[in-house]
Amino acid sequence: MRKICVVVASRANYGRVKYLMKAVQQRPDLELQLIVSASTLLYRFGRAVDVIKADGFKPNRSLFYILEGENLVTQAKSTGAGISELATAFDDLQPDIVVSVADRFETMATAIAATYMNVPLAHIQGGEISGNIDDRVRHAITKLADLHFPSSEQSRERVIRMGEDAAYVFNVGCPSVDVLVNQDLRIDNEIMASYGGTGVGIDWTKPYVLLVQHPVTTSYGQGFAQINESLAAAVEIGLPTVVLWPNIDAGTDDVAKGIRVFRERNPTLPFHFFRNFSPEDYGRVLANAACLIGNSSSFIREGAFLGVPAVIVGDRQMGREHGRNVTFAPYEQAAIAEAGRRQIAAKRYDSDPIFGRGDAGPRMAEILASIELPAIKRMTY
Amino acid sequence: MRKICVVVASRANYGRVKYLMKAVQQRPDLELQLIVSASTLLYRFGRAVDVIKADGFKPNRSLFYILEGENLVTQAKSTGAGISELATAFDDLQPDIVVSVADRFETMATAIAATYMNVPLAHIQGGEISGNIDDRVRHAITKLADLHFPSSEQSRERVIRMGEDAAYVFNVGCPSVDVLVNQDLRIDNEIMASYGGTGVGIDWTKPYVLLVQHPVTTSYGQGFAQINESLAAAVEIGLPTVVLWPNIDAGTDDVAKGIRVFRERNPTLPFHFFRNFSPEDYGRVLANAACLIGNSSSFIREGAFLGVPAVIVGDRQMGREHGRNVTFAPYEQAAIAEAGRRQIAAKRYDSDPIFGRGDAGPRMAEILASIELPAIKRMTY
Amino acid sequence: MRKICVVVASRANYGRVKYLMKAVQQRPDLELQLIVSASTLLYRFGRAVDVIKADGFKPNRSLFYILEGENLVTQAKSTGAGISELATAFDDLQPDIVVSVADRFETMATAIAATYMNVPLAHIQGGEISGNIDDRVRHAITKLADLHFPSSEQSRERVIRMGEDAAYVFNVGCPSVDVLVNQDLRIDNEIMASYGGTGVGIDWTKPYVLLVQHPVTTSYGQGFAQINESLAAAVEIGLPTVVLWPNIDAGTDDVAKGIRVFRERNPTLPFHFFRNFSPEDYGRVLANAACLIGNSSSFIREGAFLGVPAVIVGDRQMGREHGRNVTFAPYEQAAIAEAGRRQIAAKRYDSDPIFGRGDAGPRMAEILASIELPAIKRMTY
Amino acid sequence: MRKICVVVASRANYGRVKYLMKAVQQRPDLELQLIVSASTLLYRFGRAVDVIKADGFKPNRSLFYILEGENLVTQAKSTGAGISELATAFDDLQPDIVVSVADRFETMATAIAATYMNVPLAHIQGGEISGNIDDRVRHAITKLADLHFPSSEQSRERVIRMGEDAAYVFNVGCPSVDVLVNQDLRIDNEIMASYGGTGVGIDWTKPYVLLVQHPVTTSYGQGFAQINESLAAAVEIGLPTVVLWPNIDAGTDDVAKGIRVFRERNPTLPFHFFRNFSPEDYGRVLANAACLIGNSSSFIREGAFLGVPAVIVGDRQMGREHGRNVTFAPYEQAAIAEAGRRQIAAKRYDSDPIFGRGDAGPRMAEILASIELPAIKRMTY
Missing domain, CATH: 3.40.50.2000 (Glycogen Phosphorylase B;)
Incomplete structure (x- = not known):
């Protein structure tokens, strides 16, 4: 064996x-x-x-x-x-x-x-x-x-x-x-209640943006500025926003600090911050988002299969093979917000099997x- | 700067x-x-x-x-x-x-x-x-x-x-x-006297075989048997033989033990054992050998430029680009000895610039x- | 030299x-x-x-x-x-x-x-x-x-x-x-303004409690409960409270989590949370506190010299030599609060030179x- | 359990x-x-x-x-x-x-x-x-x-x-x-044959000296000179000598080198070199030695119980509690040899229970x- x-x-x-x-x-x-x-x-x-x-x-x-x-x-x-x-x-x-x-x-x-x-x-x-x-x-x-x-x-x-x-x-x-x-992708507030998180409460049955942005190791030291643009864009878009803390990496502290400062300065904005989901619940959160913003490779991979519109920010995933659901934006609030609005309007794309079935x-x-x-x-x- | x-x-x-x-x-x-x-x-x-x-x-x-x-x-x-x-x-x-x-x-x-x-x-x-x-x-x-x-x-x-x-x-x-x-490649006993080493004394101005064999990490545990074949082949060839201790590597102990046991069992055979030479003196030892036996990449690299005949033993350098000076042999005393005798008879090959000038x-x-x-x-x- | x-x-x-x-x-x-x-x-x-x-x-x-x-x-x-x-x-x-x-x-x-x-x-x-x-x-x-x-x-x-x-x-x-x-021990809001920190703002010129509690490595896993008692006691005492994040140690996460949860549940209580002070400014914060609560050895050491009343909580400093300024309390809200009130009433003790001049x-x-x-x-x- | x-x-x-x-x-x-x-x-x-x-x-x-x-x-x-x-x-x-x-x-x-x-x-x-x-x-x-x-x-x-x-x-x-x-302490050549070792063969049934000398970490760099004195003393004493390679320690290389050089310079002297014995066989080797020379703590510990005469060389064991069987000598050939001869003449001491029964x-x-x-x-x- x-x-x-x-x-x-x-x-x-x-x-x-x-x-x-x-x-x-x-x-x-x-x-x-x-x-x-x-x-x-x-x-x-x-x-x-x-x-x-x-x-x-x-x-x-x-x-x-x-x-x-x-x-x-x-x-x-x-x-x-x-x-x-x-x-x-x-x-x-x-x-x-x-x-x-x-x-x-x-x-x-x-x-x-x-x-x-x-x-x-x-x-x-x-x-x-x-x-x-x-x-x-x-x-x-x-x-x-x-x-x-x-x-x-x-x-x-x-x-x-x-x-x-x-x-x-x-x-x-x-x-x-x-x-x-292998799972039911429907989301409701009961399922998600166990996660706690911090920030203003969220109604998972209403449209929301998912923001996941990791530090980029080759531009070490710029994570604080980079996350700020994305957070500001999410504010501009105006939907409730789910933010996931970044991966452990050189530069994590910068990004995490950006999120922390934003949270403390904007305690009443409809943002909610989570550390972790189970893979299944993360699948739910992805599948039901109005738009994905940031640089998580899940936006490209699972996103293609699900057809969820995504705005990939910055160069971390540049050049990566991707499905129809993806558009790119630089680290600039206006560009991210503009792309986000267009993607939200697109609603859903057809499922793309490039990453399997x-x-x-x-x-x-x-x-x-x-x-x-x-x-x-x-x-x- | x-x-x-x-x-x-x-x-x-x-x-x-x-x-x-x-x-x-x-x-x-x-x-x-x-x-x-x-x-x-x-x-x-x-x-x-x-x-x-x-x-x-x-x-x-x-x-x-x-x-x-x-x-x-x-x-x-x-x-x-x-x-x-x-x-x-x-x-x-x-x-x-x-x-x-x-x-x-x-x-x-x-x-x-x-x-x-x-x-x-x-x-x-x-x-x-x-x-x-x-x-x-x-x-x-x-x-x-x-x-x-x-x-x-x-x-x-x-x-x-x-x-x-x-x-x-x-x-x-x-x-x-x-x-x-960048050096004079002539060898004499005076230059080499400082190295000491162990075993029977050697006259560097007479024909000698240079034996350098490192352990092969993918056949871990067989180093003892492998070095024994080469040592026995060198005995069979009959020329004085210069043996260098192997590199540090998984398996070094095996090869080193093979050399130690051989040395203790054959205290009167014309073998001499060294730990190290300066790059220049190692160049001399290579340049003046009648034949090189083992698997050192220097036999291929410097050997090509010098045209010194070499018998590459085993698979450590298999498939490696090489010059005219190289022939291959399996881990078998008879095959190594036979190849060695042929190479000694060949004396010198033309310098081959494949590894530079x-x-x-x-x-x-x-x-x-x-x-x-x-x-x-x-x-x- | x-x-x-x-x-x-x-x-x-x-x-x-x-x-x-x-x-x-x-x-x-x-x-x-x-x-x-x-x-x-x-x-x-x-x-x-x-x-x-x-x-x-x-x-x-x-x-x-x-x-x-x-x-x-x-x-x-x-x-x-x-x-x-x-x-x-x-x-x-x-x-x-x-x-x-x-x-x-x-x-x-x-x-x-x-x-x-x-x-x-x-x-x-x-x-x-x-x-x-x-x-x-x-x-x-x-x-x-x-x-x-x-x-x-x-x-x-x-x-x-x-x-x-x-x-x-x-x-x-x-x-x-x-x-x-070697320093002026007077405190004012201007000096302390640079530290930021989180939580409700503090007026350093008014009476305040300083709370510093480190995890105790031999009671690993109980840090969350232990810090809760001290925080609750500080609430009971009713003075503005300055909280310092704990040292890195086995158990830090527990204590830090206790502080974080407390902070999120009580956003309007007069508590302020700091990561670090310069030694000089830490001296000021110690010297001007109405009472010190927790288990920092500075409460014993600098506290003795300054004569600032201190309530040492739990067993981390049990048995340690100390000056007149110290009283002890178990990990219990009521006992800590009671001791704190007594110490606050005591105002200041005479300087005790047991830790030097x-x-x-x-x-x-x-x-x-x-x-x-x-x-x-x-x-x- | x-x-x-x-x-x-x-x-x-x-x-x-x-x-x-x-x-x-x-x-x-x-x-x-x-x-x-x-x-x-x-x-x-x-x-x-x-x-x-x-x-x-x-x-x-x-x-x-x-x-x-x-x-x-x-x-x-x-x-x-x-x-x-x-x-x-x-x-x-x-x-x-x-x-x-x-x-x-x-x-x-x-x-x-x-x-x-x-x-x-x-x-x-x-x-x-x-x-x-x-x-x-x-x-x-x-x-x-x-x-x-x-x-x-x-x-x-x-x-x-x-x-x-x-x-x-x-x-x-x-x-x-x-x-x-817990063992039979008698020694014979059959039992000891399995150990191999290097150097001139030894008859375990005849009187022999056991030499075990570890590097002393506080006099790092002097191991070579120190072991030379003991080896020379053993030559002077004239009995067959069993030498054990030293422990791994800062300085081992020095001592090992001293032994190696000695062995190569004196291939015909009645010295035998071992890497290791089982605890039982080491007990035998200790129990039957005419004299123990060096600084192994076993000379003091097991030596006391066995009553085997020992010469402790140098300062590694200075001040250590010991039984009747021990005498001390500095790192000097003459002093070591003189002490060794006296101890050999003493034959055996009464068993001393200071290290137990x-x-x-x-x-x-x-x-x-x-x-x-x-x-x-x-x-x-």
């Missing part, structure tokens, strides 16, 4: 691999090993580990390795500490394949630890282009990985063009779409169960 | 960047920052730092980060510890460009630290193919790097095919060849001084 | 060594080396490094080593990471004596690093008893230290009873008192400049 | 706790958790883990945390890395009591990790005086520990004088003596099973 070790390092990670984890658990020929780590364990980032446990998963290891500071130095050091922790864990758990997702420093830590421990590495969401530091990290992880699950056809082709052997590159869609097809988890599990990986990875040239 | 930070992490690293370091020092528009680290500082691996200081270089930082154990766990952990140390050092030194060489875990540590610290990374010897774990690490570093100095035309093309922008990929040859053209250091320094690197790296597709 | 390396790891540390640092700087026979580290560098804990730099000190090193999580695991891991960072720094800086303060895990990291690097260690505030985990850490540091600056006579005697050689144990008072005698910094510097430390530390039995 | 977690960090550790581990295993009310770590796992130090497994123990965790370099920096860093590894392990294993032995940096790492993880710490061999850096570390560990098992009456009294509560200080003797009473393991296990430890440790003044 193959041991498949999934490393979940953030709430976003979990949303993307939950249905893969379920699929692995359901197969008799696979055993799920679960490592929860990094911001998954941290209160400031919503402790996704509590949601994970509530969903019935039992972590084999809980690893703390985030150096506090959210700057460039601590991001590098956290990567180093993560490698060290994960090496010990892999040595104990002896997985047959390690699964990692996306492109953040925690994923790099997983990739490096697996590489040097000689454990085959499966990588989800390789081959994408987002126009920032994440690109080089994502592509470096592709070069370290043995098995690739890019989330779209363009990404699959790009992974192969980088020299990966097509026999080990599979586009089965993005597992984050699985969440959407919601069966990625079981299809990945099938491949993880059956593939024979070569001892030495071959470049195709 | 640009600050160019060179990270030297092993004796092999130093041989490859010495003439780049000299060239950087000589330019008024560049400042050399030198970090010596890892096995460079360790007695068991010949403390190359002493040679570096004797050559007149003054390290800005000395960083210890090798976890002892030479197994898969400690290799991963050393990478993690290295990232942590280098992040602090880069934060203090604020280099404009970091230079790293080749494909070992120490180089990966340098690449990750520079990436997350937002310091542009120049990578020497990218794009090569060696047919083992080093390949994926080397290519991953390529994806992290901003500026590439591959050592041959094939490598240059491969780096570009992986999606790197050709405007930042320069084949100026390998700086390890620079060592060879010995002016790589100054040409790299020129590029480091003048290139404008974009804030965000562009993929060419 | 002796190099005296002071390691500042928290805002509290800085308040205690500022006048020692000044005294070291002013002596021609001493050179100050300054390492700022840990929460000193973190926004969430008020970035004391900005105050340090504004005071004209130039850090030789800035070291990040706090693992995020504020639980038992990350406290241990932060100690480990701190040792590693400090070892590299001491190796570079080659100090003659390292100075560390008090009893937190950062101080333990400093003590261990200095011990293994063979650098003599001077320890400030040894020999005290506070009735919790800090005790064992403080006494362990005493056993590692070469030179002791306990802050009171009782502490001096205790250090000697533990076996330390009296020739190296000096009670020159606590340097935190130095701050108080405010000349500790120069006297320590004199000893650091002249003492001869033996190569091997002698136990007195 | 209480979980007792024993951390074994070196071959010497194991010899001292083996019979405690056995006693814990045999009690129905205790569960043994075993962590093997540090040099226990390293080939260069004899991989005691193999002996441990051969004895039937199954490690719960194997932790690598030795930074290579054997100098002051890496000793500090290894302590830091050890704390980090042990914190994760304790968090997983949730022991009720952690047991640590003696005074090396690995023990300090165990003590710090246990302290900050709030796990009660039992410390074996506290309270001793050895006249070097180990003293301060040993006493610091005493201040961190909750339960003390000093190995002699003098040590017990010293632990109490340092302020520890006598109710938690138990002299049940040293568990290293247990090894000696060989029942320490079961008595400790009894206490570990029944003691109630207070939540907060009390100083006795």
Whole structure:
């Protein structure tokens, strides 16, 4: 029985691999090993580990390795500490394949630890282009990985063009779409009541804007100004606005401070601030928004499948493959507000299957169960 | 004035960047920052730092980060510890460009630290193919790097095919060849007397075999058997044999134990064992050998320029671009000995310029001084 | 010229060594080396490094080593990471004596690093008893230290009873008192305006309560309930209340959450929340309070000198030597409020010199400049 | 059922706790958790883990945390890395009591990790005086520990004088003596044949000298000269000599180099070099030696019980309580040889019970099973 070790390092990670984890658990020929780590364990980032446990998963290891500071130095050091922790864990758990997702420093830590421990590495969401530091990290992880699950056809082709052997590159869609097809997407105030949050109360059955904006590591130090433009645009648009706190990253403090200052200066505006949702409830919040504003990759990925209009702000996702639902705007209040109004008027777009149809988890599990990986990875040239 | 930070992490690293370091020092528009680290500082691996200081270089930082154990766990952990140390050092030194060489875990540590610290990374010897774990690490570093100095035309093309922008990929040859053209290659017993070493004394003016065999990380645990075949082949060939202790790596203990056991069982055979040479003296030892046996990449690189016949044993360098001087053999005494005898009979091959003409250091320094690197790296597709 | 390396790891540390640092700087026979580290560098804990730099000190090193999580695991891991960072720094800086303060895990990291690097260690505030985990850490540091600056006579005697050689144990008072005698202690709204903070505005010229309560590591998990009792007591007392966010520690999140929830539920009560003051302004805030409530050791130390009435809540400072100004209360609203009212009625106590007269910094510097430390530390039995 | 977690960090550790581990295993009310770590796992130090497994123990965790370099920096860093590894392990294993032995940096790492993880710490061999850096570390560990098992009456009294509560200080003797009473101490060549070793063969049934000399961390850099004096003295004495490689420590390289150079210069002298023995066989080697020369604490501890004459060289054990069997000598060939000859003439001393009668393991296990430890440790003044 193959041991498949999934490393979940953030709430976003979990949303993307939950249905893969379920699929692995359901197969008799696979055993799920679960490592929860990094911001998954941290209160400031919503402790996704509590949601994970509530969903019935039992972590084999809980690893703390985030150096506090959210700057460039601590991001590098956290990567180093993560490698060290994960090496010990892999040595104990002896997985047959390690699964990692996306492109953040925690994923790099997983990739490096697996590489040097000689454990085959499966990588989800390789081959994408987002126009920032994440690109080089994502592509470096592709070069370290043995098995690739890019989330779209363009990404699959790009992974192969980088020299990966097509026999080990599979586009089965993005597992984050699985969440959407496996649940009721209707929202109501009762379901959402448990989240608390801060700010003025929100009626989830009325039109609202969802604002999620992460710091951009290559423009470190500008996060405060950047979030301000988006918040001001949301004020200008005039709908109730749901704001999610940003990911842990170099620059998080800047963005978080922008949100905090805004909240304190505007205690009566219809803004509501949340730390975290379960993947399902996040699916609901996405599906029912009048418009998505910010730079979360979920706006592109889940947004395409759902057809929810989105305004992608700034350059974090520039150049990324996207569906019909997306329009772009610079870090400028007027431009963001204008794009937002146009998108709200558009209501909904047709569902776009570029990121899959919601069966990625079981299809990945099938491949993880059956593939024979070569001892030495071959470049195709 | 640009600050160019060179990270030297092993004796092999130093041989490859010495003439780049000299060239950087000589330019008024560049400042050399030198970090010596890892096995460079360790007695068991010949403390190359002493040679570096004797050559007149003054390290800005000395960083210890090798976890002892030479197994898969400690290799991963050393990478993690290295990232942590280098992040602090880069934060203090604020280099404009970091230079790293080749494909070992120490180089990966340098690449990750520079990436997350937002310091542009120049990578020497990218794009090569060696047919083992080093390949994926080397290519991953390529994806992290901003500026590439591959050592041959094939490598240059491969780096570009992986999606790197050709405007930042320069084949100026390998700086390890620079060592060879900047020195007198004659050998005599007086020059070599200072090295001591153990085993039966050697007359450097007579024909000898040079045996350098590193552990292969993807076949961890077989190093003992592998070195035994090569040692037995050298006995069969019958010439005096110079043996160099292996690099620090997962599996080093195995290979080192093979050498130790051989030495103790065969105290009277004409074998001599050394820990380290200066780059210049290593150039002499290479240039004057009757035949090179093992898997050192210097046999391929410097060997091509010198035309010294070489038998590459096993799969560590399989698939690597090479000159006329190279033949391959499996881990089998008979095959190695047979290939060795043929190569000794061949005497010398014509010099092959595939790895450059010995002016790589100054040409790299020129590029480091003048290139404008974009804030965000562009993929060419 | 002796190099005296002071390691500042928290805002509290800085308040205690500022006048020692000044005294070291002013002596021609001493050179100050300054390492700022840990929460000193973190926004969430008020970035004391900005105050340090504004005071004209130039850090030789800035070291990040706090693992995020504020639980038992990350406290241990932060100690480990701190040792590693400090070892590299001491190796570079080659100090003659390292100075560390008090009893937190950062101080333990400093003590261990200095011990293994063979650098003599001077320890400030040894020999005290506070009735919790800090005790064992403080006494362990005493056993590692070469030179002791306990802050009171009782502490001096205790250090000697533990076996330390009296020739190296000096009670020159606590340097935190130095701050108080070197400044104007008057407070007004103009001076304090720069701090911002959150909550309802405060008139510093009117009577106010100062509430500072840190988590107690041996009762991990109870911080939320504990701070609630104190906050409720302050409401009951009815004076405007100044609340300081807690130190970084296992349990900080609990206490911080208690404060946050209280703030959100009681937006109109006269409470004001601050992250940080300069040592001077903290001196003002202490000196002018009607009453001090919580468990900050400053209430005992500076409080004794100032004669400001204090209610020490819970067991964090139980058993600690204290002056006339202190009374104790359990974690119970009624008891705290009752004690608070009695203390407010008492107005001011006479100044108590048990923690010195405010000349500790120069006297320590004199000893650091002249003492001869033996190569091997002698136990007195 | 209480979980007792024993951390074994070196071959010497194991010899001292083996019979405690056995006693814990045999009690129905205790569960043994075993962590093997540090040099226990390293080939260069004899991989005691193999002996441990051969004895039937199954490690719960194997932790690598030795930074290579054997100098002051890496000793500090290894302590830091050890704390980090042990914190994760304790968090997983949730022991009720952690047991640590003696005074090396690995023990300090165990003590710090246990302290900050709030796990009660039992410390074996506290309270001793050895006249070097180990003293301060040993006493610091005493201040961190909750339960003390000093190995002699003098040590017990010293632990109490340092302020520890006598109710938690138990002299049940040293568990290293247990090894000696639970085995046949006769030696013959067959038993010892399996060890290999290097150098000229030895007849174990004839008189021999045992030489074990560790580096002294406070005289870092002098190890080479120090071991030379002892080796020369052994040559002068003229008996066959058994040499054990030194412990991992700052300075090990120096001592090891001294031994290596001696071995190569004197290939025909009757010296034999070993890396490791099982505790039982080490007991045999001790018990049958004509004389013990060096600074191993086993010469004092086991030596007292066995009555084997010993010459303690240098200051590493100066001031340490000892039995009749010990005499001291400085680092001088003539003095060592002279003392050695006198001791050899003395043949055997009466057994001295100052370090116990060989029942320490079961008595400790009894206490570990029944003691109630207070939540907060009390100083006795």
